[in-house]
Amino acid sequence: MSDGLLPGFSDAVFGAQGCFRAILAALSEPGTVHALGGDLAPPAPLCPAAAAVVLTLADPDASLVHDAGPVADAFLRFHTGAPEAELATASFVLATGAMPPLAALTPGTDEIPSAGATLVVQVESIEEGEGWTLSGPGIDGLRRLKVTGLPDDFPAQWAANHARFPRGVDVILCAGDRLAGLPRSVTLAVTLEA
Amino acid sequence: MTYSYAFLDEATKRMIRRAILKAVAIPGHQVPFGAREMPLPYGWGTGGIQVTASIIGRSDVLKVIDQGADDTTNAVSIRRFFARTAGVATTTHTAEASIIQTRHRIPERVLQPGQIIVYQVPMPEPLSRLEPRVVESTKLHALADYGLMQVRLYEDIARHGRSASAYNHPVMVNGRYLMSPSPIPAFDNPKMDRMPALQLFGAGREKRIYAVPPYTSVKSLDFEDHPFDPIRAPHPCAICGATDSYLDEIVTDDVGGRMFVCSDTDHCEERAP
The missing domain is CATH 3.30.60 (Wheat Germ Agglutinin (Isolectin 2); domain 1)
Known part of the structure; x- marks a missing residue:
């Protein structure tokens, strides 16, 4: 069955619940990294964390745009039922390769900022304790987060995204079975190493 | 008869989970959600229950309080509801709980990182008495125009010598959104400021969810010369x-x-x- 449809969560209820709590912790405490564990084995090029996030949150009421190719598309559409959409209107955008510019996604409106998109990005690695300096809601003072695999101008894109608060895009960074969150409320500064 | 885990079906939980995540990303902003009919009447915590049902898992330990008490009808029945439908352990000890659902109080014991407090909210819109038209109050939030509330506060002080709200005293969250703390006593308001626990709010009848992430500024509305002074x-x-x-x-x-x-x-x- 190597070319067949791969299974989703072995336990749909608790797979999704556990993954949701990891996402909730990641977004309410930006810069913390959370390992999902679990047994989700998605088709390439999806990493387990990114696939789990999409399976947990997308459904027929929440559209999905991704760049992961036809095999992953069959997997994601079958398990979520999420409809396709244009990049500019999608609720969820999953980037396994180069991420689209944050400005290309819907930020919602001043009256309905909650309509802003969620961008799920697969990166090479995420590590606590070094790299960017984050501050804002969910952070007691400052927190450090190092991410490799994002475009060089990501901090500038993030500054523009944060500046239009309460409108904006929220980002979930995924590497392997680990994830971290960047809600639009957070300020990101590139730390100058001594 | 068996229920879905924690009563709600998975599609409803997903919808509520999406709303909770957006609420966390925009502290103090009310996110609309499709509240379901629950097996208890409006006013008994239908919003809080739906939030709790969407986050709870087998390893959670649940505490439920009604006006601070673990042994009142509302608290006992909600605790039993989740013991039965979600199979979770329950407790009356604040320190042992991973999720605390509350009606109108914040526990005296300081909540810890990793804990989640879920408030039952009857009226999520702090401006509702001043601007009953939802279309208009939504605009006021978009513009961060909270002059109406400052005027009400001023009139309270002019008439009574002090702010007349003993409970449900409005707060500013993260310097951006005016938020109803739910009808907790003003005495509890300072506990919300930079609380280490995650605060989630569910209003079932009004179909709104909002949130305050840990360590977020929550300031009770006041004036420099009449600072907030709960009784x-x-x-x-x-x-x-x-x-x-x-x-x-x-x-x-x-x-x-x-x-x-x-x-x-x-x-x-x-x-x-």
Whole structure:
């Protein structure tokens, strides 16, 4: 069955619940990294964390745009039922390769900022304790987060995204079975190493 | 008959989970959601229950309080509801709970990182008495135009010499959104500021969810020359002697007898001799 449809969560209820709590912790405490564990084995090029996030949150009421190719598309559409959409209107955008510019996604409106998109990005690695300096809601003072695999101008894109608060895009960074969150409320500064 | 885990079907949980995540990303902003009919009437915590049902898992330990008490009808029945439909452990001890669902109080014991407090909210819109049109109050939030509320506060002070709201005193969250703290006593408002626990709010009838992430600024609305100054009954608790907890006044007979006791029953039991 190597070319067949791969299974989703072995336990749909608790797979999704556990993954949701990891996402909730990641977004309410930006810069913390959370390992999902679990047994989700998605088709390439999806990493387990990114696939789990999409399976947990997308459904027929929440559209999905991704760049992961036809095999992953069959997997994601079958398990979520999420409809396709244009990049500019999608609720969820999953980037396994180069991420689209944050400005290309819907930020919602001043009256309905909650309509802003969620961008799920697969990166090479995420590590606590070094790299960017984050501050804002969910952070007691400052927190450090190092991410490799994002475009060089990501901090500038993030500054523009944060500046239009309460409108904006929220980002979930995924590497392997680990994830971290960047809600639009957070300020990101590139730390100058001594 | 078997229920879906934690009563709600998975599609409903996903919808509520998406709303909770957006609420966390925009602290204090009310996110609309498709509240379901629950097996209890509006006003008994339908919003809080739906939030709790969407986050709870088998390893959680749930505490439910109603006005600070673990042993009132509302608290007992909601605790039993989740013990039955979600198979979770329940507790009355604040320190042991991973999720605390509350009606109108914040426990006296300082909440810790990793804990989640879920508030039952009857009216999520802080401007509703001043601007009943939702279309208009939505615009005021978009513009961060909260002059109406400052004027109400000013009129309170001009008439009564102090802010007249003993409970549900409005707060500014993260310097951006005016938010209803739910009808907690003003005494509890300072506990919301930079609380280490995640605060989630569910309003079932009004179909709104909002949130305050940990360590987020929550400032009770006031004026420089009339700083926020919540009232506490000037008595020690008649049971445990606490002088720093919020008190309930209990009428003990029909000839004017009364006693003041801690509203937070767990806090009082831990302290009582």
